[in-house]
Structures are given as C-alpha cells and as structure tokens.
Amino acid sequence: MAWNGSVLALGLLPFLSEALLPSHRLVPRTSNGKDYACKCYAGDECWPDEGSWAELNSTVGGNLIVNLPPGAPCYETFEGPLSTVSTYDAAACAEVTANFMDQRWTAEQPAALMWTYFTNDTCRPTQDPAGPCTLGYYGVYVIEAQTKEHVKAGVDFARENNLRLIIRNTGHDFIGRSTGWGALVINTHSFQDVEFTDKYTGPGRYKGGAVTIGAGVQGQALLTEAHAQDPPVQVMTGECPTVGVAGGLVQGGGHGPLTPQHGMVADTALSFDVVTASGEMLTANCDENPDLFWALKGGGPGAFAAVLSVTLKTFPEQKSAGVIVNINSTLTQDEALFWEGVRSFHKYSNDFVGGGLYVYFELMAMRLHIQPFVGFGKTLAEMQDILKPMFDEFDAQGVPYDTSGKEFDTLFDLYIDLFDDEGAGSSALTGGWMFSHQDVAENNDEIIEAFKTVISPREDLANQGGIIGHLWDAGHSTPVSNSATHPRFRNSTDFSIAILPVPLGASWEQKEDLQNVLTNVQDEAMRKAGPNGCAYINEGDPFQPDWQDHFWGSEYPRLLRIKNKWDPEGVFYTVSTPGTEDWEVIEYGTRLCRKV
Ligand SMILES: Cc1cc2nc3c(=O)[nH]c(=O)nc-3n(C[C@H](O)[C@H](O)[C@H](O)COP(=O)(O)OP(=O)(O)OC[C@H]3O[C@@H](n4cnc5c(N)ncnc54)[C@H](O)[C@@H]3O)c2cc1C
Ligand SMILES: *[C@@H]1O[C@H](CO)[C@@H](O)[C@H](O)[C@H]1NC(C)=O
Ligand SMILES: *[C@@H]1O[C@H](CO)[C@@H](O)[C@H](O)[C@H]1NC(C)=O
Ligand SMILES: *[C@@H]1O[C@H](CO)[C@@H](O)[C@H](O)[C@H]1NC(C)=O
Ligand SMILES: *[C@@H]1O[C@H](CO)[C@@H](O)[C@H](O)[C@H]1NC(C)=O
Secondary structure: OOOOHHHHHOOOHHHOOHHHOOOOOOEEEEEOOEEEEEOEOOOOOOOOOHHHHHHHHHHOOOOEEEOOOOOHHHOOEEEOOOOEEEOOOHHHHHHHHHHOOEHHHHHHOOOOOOOHHHHOOOOOOOOOOOOOOEOOOOOOEEEEOOOHHHHHHHHHHHHHHOEOEEEEOOOOOOOOOOOOOOOEEEEOOOOOOEEEEOOOOOOOOOOOOEEEEEOOOEHHHHHHHHHOOOOOEEOOOOOOOOOEOOOHHHHHOOOOOOHHHHOOHHHHEEEEEEEOOOOOEEEEEOOOOHHHHHHHOOOOOOOOOEEEEEEEEOEEOOOEEEEEEEEEOOOOOOHHHHHHHHHHHHHOHHHHHHOOOEEEEEEEOOEEEEEEEEEEOOOHHHHHHHHHHHHHHHHHHOOOOEEEEEEEOOHHHHHHHHOOOOEOOOOEEEEEEEEEHHHHHHHHHHHHHHHHHHHOOOHHHOOOOEEEEEEOOOOOOOOOOOOOOOHHHHHEEEEEEEEEEOOOOOOHHHHHHHHHHHHHHHHHHHHHHOOOOEOOHHHOOOOOOOHHHHHHHHHHHHHHHHHHHHOOOOOOOOOOOOOOOOEEEOOOOOOEEEEO
16 A cells, blocks of 8 residues: 555545554655655654653553663763763763773663664763763663563553664664664663573473573573573573673574584473563564564564563583683784784685684784683593694694684583673674685685775775674574574584774765675675675674575574564664565664665
C-alpha cells in the first residue's frame, strides 16, 4: 500500500484502521529530492509533550534522565535539542577527562560509547569550556531501567510515539549501534542477576549445567562468578573483559576463547526472556516461540526484541596453556623479514584451529603481537607440538621472534593473566572478514597481501590501518550450528577485524572518503582474498555491499520472515540487520526514515 502523507494533512487518519497503516505515525519528509517517512524527533509536532515524558518518568520509577554527552561538564553549556543548559563542573570534568579512555568507566555511563566515532565525536572532554557541546548522535532521553516493567514502558512509549529506540547495555559497540541521534535510550546495564544451576530443567534435551544472567552482565564478571562455583565452571563469553553477554554478543553470534570447543556464544543459549516490539513479555526457547529464539541467537543485535535475561550452558573447567609470540621492530627493522614472519604464522593457522586452539593477535605496521595462543585442556608440551611447524619455519627463514608460554590450572586463570583490557575513547571505522580453511589453504599469500592493504590502504594512509585477528573454527567441535549465525563460521580459520582511525574533527567529506576506503579498499582486499569467507555483524562494516549474504548467508530469508512477524513496524532498528533494507539514516547521520 502506498503510504501518503496527505492522509495526515486531511485529517483522515482517525477513519482508517491502524492495522491498515502500520507506519501511520511516521513523519513525511523530503530530503535530497527523495520522499521518506521518518521517526519522530524533538521539534517535530508529534514529539511527546512534557506531560507525557513526566508520565513516562513516573512509570519508570523516576529513572528517566535527559541525556548529556559524557564530556558536558567540561563545557559552559550543553546546547541540547530540548534546551540549552549550563553544565560546567570542574570536578566532574576532571573525572571524565581522567576516565574517558577507560572501558570500565565508559560502560557505567548512561549512554557513552567505547568507540566514539558514531557519537559524531561530539563534546569530548576539553580544556576549553567555551567550545560547543551539542548532542551529536546521542539519544535525547535515557531510561536507566531497573525492572522489566521499565523496559516494557520504554518499548511501549517508543512504539506509541514512533520514536527512535535504542537499547544500550555497555556501549561496547564498534559500529555505534547503542547510540542514535535524537533517540529514547533504554539502558539495561543494571540487570546484573546471575544464577547458576547444575542441571538445566528447561525444555529440550540438554540437562547439563546452566547459568541465567541479566542483560547487563559483562564477560569478566560472569567468568569470575563461574570460577567461584564448586567446582569452577566455564561459560562462553567474548575475549574482552567488559563486553556484555546477553546484548550484542549473543544476538550477533559471539566468539570467544571457547569457540573451538563450543561454537559461538549463540550456540550455547538455551532460553531468553524478552520484551517484544508489541510490548509483550515472553520467553523464547526451543518450545516457546522457537522462531524468535532462533533469531535471537545471532540474527542481529537489538533487532528482534529487548532482552531481559538469557540462560546459557556452562561447561567444566580444564587446565589450559597459553603462548605469546612477538615479531616487531624491536627485533627487526627489516620489513620483508617481518612480513615473512606474518606469512609463516598465518600459513599454519589451519593447523592451529585444527588442533583446537584459539588465537588472538594484533597486526599493525612492523608489529605482530600474538597474545595468546590458547590451548584449552592442553599442556604446554601439547601446544608446542602444534606450534612447532611455525617456529621451524621462522627459524629456517631467519625471522626473529620472541616467545613465552605458561600453564594454568584453569582457563579462567589464563584469561585473567593473558587477556588485556582494551582502551575506550578512540575514533575509528571498523570492518572485518572471515577466512575459511579453504581460503587459507589456497590463498595464504593473497591474504597476507590483503593484510598489507589493510595496514596501508592508500599512500596518504600508509601504516595507519590495523588488524585484530582471531583464529578459531566454530565448527571444530560443533560442526552443526543450532543458531542463526552464518553457516560458513563452521569452516572458519581466521576472523580478522580491519581498523581505520578517523581524525577528530574530520569533515563529512573526509568521513565519507575514509568509509569508502574501509569498504572498497581494505575490506574489499580481504573479501577478494577470502572468497569462501563471510562477515560478522558485530565486527564488520555495516555499509558493505551484499551485507545480507555476507552476514547470514542462507539463513537470511528465514530471519527476514521472523523480523516481519515480530516487528513489522520497525520499533527496533539496528543498521544492516534483517529487514532494514527500507530504512535509511538521512541528513548527515541524523533522522531514521523509511523510504517511500
Ligand atoms: C573492545 C571490543 C572487544 C570485543 N571482543 C569481542 C569478542 O571477543 N567476541 C565477539 O564476538 N565480539 C566482540 N566484540 C564485539 C561485541 O560483540 C559487540 O560490540 C557487541 O555488540 C557488544 O554488545 P554489548 O551489549 O556489550 O554492547 P552495546 O554497545 O551496549 O550494545 C550493542 C548492540 O546490542 C544491542 N543490545 C544491547 N543490549 C541489548 C538488550 N538487552 N536487548 C536487545 N538488544 C541489546 C544494542 O542495541 C546494540 O545494537 C568486541 C567489541 C569491542 C569494542
Ligand atoms: C524523573 O524523575 C526523577 C525523580 O523524581 C527526577 O529526579 C528526574 O529529574 C526526572 N527526569 C526528568 C527527565 O524529568
Ligand atoms: C557531526 O559532525 C560533523 C563534522 O564531521 C558536523 O558537520 C555535523 O554538524 C555534526 N552533526 C551532528 C548532529 O552533531
Ligand atoms: C616487541 O617485542 C618485544 C620482544 O618480545 C616486546 O618486549 C615488546 O613489548 C614488543 N613491542 C610491542 C609494541 O608490542
Ligand atoms: C565446510 O567445508 C566442508 C569441506 O571442507 C564442505 O563440505 C562444507 O560444505 C563447508 N561448509 C560450509 C558452510 O561452507
């Protein structure tokens, strides 16, 4: 049915059934000669009045706040969409300045992002209080939800008033999905319950250990509690200590140190409690609402429902061993020799994942830092056997390297010792690509050339790019997926993230140029070198061509049907998730609109 803005103008709306007009509240708008129907924003006639916001505030127990960018206390005023307010506070500014690069602090904020590019880098901490502090791409209001009723109230309010809705957990997102210009944000970070059981009693065949966690629980906190069980257990999380588990991680798939043994985090999910787009609170598992259950397991973060809690399998702990390898400019200034080392390392990556290892590495100009190679359930001697061909090749080629190794009683001990915190506050674009066994076996040299392109994508960007790589095979012990993740992850060897820093204060044209470099130079080189690979929605370029196929492959059509069933109006929107083909963020990254 053709949606027609004039229906509103003629006042005919009340005579038409709401069911016939799913987008009846969208705001007509013409931009660059194209017609859109947009979400409702401050300044639009449809924006709820103060009384409605006050009512929402009382429904959510006074937990509604007007959002200020985290750097606001460093500025005299915040020129917000609702009003201009005085914000300068020297002590608060000092606190923000001291903590802006700290991921733990950032996660605790109502709406801050760890990687700041998608906040439009507005209102960063400064020594110049006279400078401008504006909303950037942040939300206008945040509900700091304490109960599931608060989450429901936020979803209902956003749906009824056609507001841009953002669910925000830790703000740990590379591609800015937990922020959105002019949005109502629901922050689920206070949902911190953790409950273990030895014997899962829910539906399905699985009767082993399980843990139910609130939406806000972060990786390291969960692993710490798992370790305190008697006996200690393991849970699948990401490698990063502060990444959430029930938010973007499981809903995007989720890989971590146990991926070789247990697949993606999504493969280990048993049940979700959620609030749906229509405001229903329900359970999704293999018996109840199985279609939604499947989609929540890797089908796209923030796209299908607001998650309140998830139940995940737990696993017995095992002794583990970890190895570190460095090849960098401290050891050699010879670029050719350096790349020879990278090539040899990567050449054996099929053997590493075939041996059940997980490997995390960072690659930039003249710096390969592999920390760690993880051998879950392995001794150091067993690890050394798997790594020997690589070391032999380093030696034969004269590649200088530094290495050390260590055994641990549990994987938890290894995790605490060998995985580092990552910094917050940097501004960068990220892409990424998975190379399959076949790609590594057939194209290793091309993959290394692609890495060089990622690091130096253009003459004026020489040595500015970087790679965060992860070697794992999600199909090593779980050859068949039970989740919505791309089937090709069952043949994965290397999932590598491409990073391209963006200078602060870059103009729109500069940003477009760098986005083009990410999509069409860096990622394109990796895609060409890995024709049997795929992309990962949590660590990928949302603006890549064929994103549906790259992110989900043959699972996409089913995900699209499920999205249309559970959220036909697009209450939930996250970039490049199923069903967002008709939606576009227009006008320099601001209004979210449906194309008409
Ligand atoms: C430093 C760093 C390290 C990382 N390491 C790993 C890793 O080891 N393995 C891996 O697989 N990924 C990793 N990631 C990617 C990570 O999985 C995603 O960024 C993920 O989206 C983070 O989820 P979050 O809930 O913590 O973050 P948020 O930024 O708060 O949310 C991310 C997305 O999830 C949605 N969301 C959050 N909470 C909810 C909820 N309760 N209900 C519905 N939707 C929700 C948001 O709307 C948003 O779309 C890493 C990212 C970074 C920045
Ligand atoms: C919501 O209510 C609380 C408690 O009464 C109050 O402190 C807060 O300022 C209110 N939020 C808004 C946006 O008015
Ligand atoms: C975003 O930043 C650009 C500069 O890159 C600026 O021109 C634009 O006004 C900003 N938009 C918002 C909404 O902050
Ligand atoms: C380079 O390698 C040396 C030797 O292992 C190591 O001590 C140093 O930390 C490495 N430097 C970087 C920047 O990784
Ligand atoms: C994985 O590889 C095997 C053999 O190498 C092949 O039969 C299978 O089709 C591949 N699966 C996917 C999803 O690519």
